[in-house]
Amino acid sequence: MALAQVRDVATHAGVSPATVSNALNHPEKVSETTRRRVQAAIEELGYVRNDAARQLRQRHNTAVGMIVLDVANPFFAAVVRGAEDSLGVHRRPVLVGNSGQDAERELAHLRLFEEQRVSGLLISPVGDVLDRLREISRRGTPVVLVDRHHGDDEFPSVAVDDELGGRMAAEHLLEQGRRRLAMIGGPTSIRQVAHRRAGAQAAVDAVEGATLTMVGTEAMDVESGRDGTRRLLAEDAERPDAIFAANDLVALGALQELVRAGVRVPEDVALIGYDDIEFAASATVPISSVRQPAVEMGERAAALLVAAVEDPDAPPEHPRFTPTLVPRESTLGD
Structure with a gap:
């Protein structure tokens, strides 16, 4: 059975394809009644939006890439949760890569996220990837270091002392x-x-x-x-x-x-x-x-990234948290 397309949803709901697009991407532009009709048609037809194609057309990706040292460590899981909660408010999903403390694996994730054209990158580095991060940043993708502060202050960072x-x-x-x-x-x-x-x-x-x-x-x-x-x-x-x-x-x-x-x-x-x-x-x-404060670190890192996306020329910030015994x-x- 073929997957339902936007035009199928439009026909089923009795609206134009443009109205379906607005209902999905700009719901404030359509009435509540129309939005509900479109949503009902989506559910009845089993329509699944093709985000990859949409992002290709728009030439950007709202997702944020995040690379951590060990996703199995509850500390990093809490950092990710904080970042997800904060970025979710801005409708930016988080794609998580686990380097497993392996430099080659870390590079593979960096390549993948570049190919996916993520809107920003959060990373807790394991290898010497600063030159690669500089390239990514020069190509327009903001980078924030997580659980690490870099001495020359070129990237925003969140760390603990x-x-x-x-x-x-x-x-x-x-x-x-x-x-x-x-x-x-x-x-x-x-x-x-x-x-x-x-x-x-x-x-x-x-x-x-x-x-x-x-x-x-x-x-x-x-x-x-x-x-x-x-x-x-x-x-x-x-x-x-x-x-x-x-x-x-x-x-x-x-x-x-x-x-x-x-x-x-x-x-x-x-x-x-x-x-x-x-x-x-x-x-x-x-x-x-x-x-x-793992969750707070994730939230602050996400806030720094959103700020960098909105104002790429703003000077980088480097909040440092104090640990407690x-x-x-x-x-x-x-």
């Missing part, structure tokens, strides 16, 4: 009397990880006798947390008395491995994560964390 967050996490562990700290996470090429490590190192350097050991991982997920903790416990050196996980998924994996190995949390090893995802609070031992049983005990 990750150095402060890393320092807060380490200072909290040090305040509990811990001195042999380890940080698990990676790869360190991810700027968020590098900045959190720098903040933690600064806190450790300020306390005599305190040390920080870095255990790198290839990803930022639960399995990486388990693997990093296994390697840490297998070392001949004295066991650390505290672990700072680069995000909460890594912290959940670390907790699983510590429990499996018979290590008590926090009596033997205190544990703190980063992001404050919902699973951290509901873990067997509720995990302390550094909270990032959320202490729980994994560092405080009962």
Whole structure:
């Protein structure tokens, strides 16, 4: 059975094809009665609008492309939700690409979104893609960096002060009397990880006798947390008395491995994560964390993008959010 076309809807509703087009794209131009007749005809005929063809004719696409490091991470899912809610008000759908912390996959998404002629791009970069983003921007597609601030301020950006967050996490562990700290996470090429490590190192350097050991991982997920903790416990050196996980998924994996190995949390090893995802609070031992305002970050990034679309010559803004410490049983005990 052939798909219904605009002319079929027009005939069924007793109006012109132009009126159907207005009812779909500019409903304020038609009466409520006519709009309802057109909608009834659409439902009866099963008409589905061909947005790809419409955008080709109009030579633009209202959709926004968004590339995140890990869509399975509840933190990034919340960032996407914030962006979707904000852009939905402007009738701009969000197409989400998951780089999976893979630079080649990230480039593939960038190529796809360029081919789709998206109206703007939100990206949390994993690779060195700044030159590519400059090309995209020069061709007229606004770019906003999410969860990252670029030093020369050429792109609008939304970020959290990750150095402060890393320092807060380490200072909290040090305040509990811990001195042999380890940080698990990676790869360190991810700027968020590098900045959190720098903040933690600064806190450790300020306390005599305190040390920080870095255990790198290839990803930022639960399995990486388990693997990093296994390697840490297998070392001949004295066991650390505290672990700072680069995000909460890594912290959940670390907790699983510590429990499996018979290590008590926090009596033997205190544990703190980063992001404050919902699973951290509901873990067997509720995990302390550094909270990032994920939804608010997504909303602010979307607002910056809309502003850039409306005024491409406006100077870029760089709002930076302040993280907050959320202490729980994994560092405080009962």
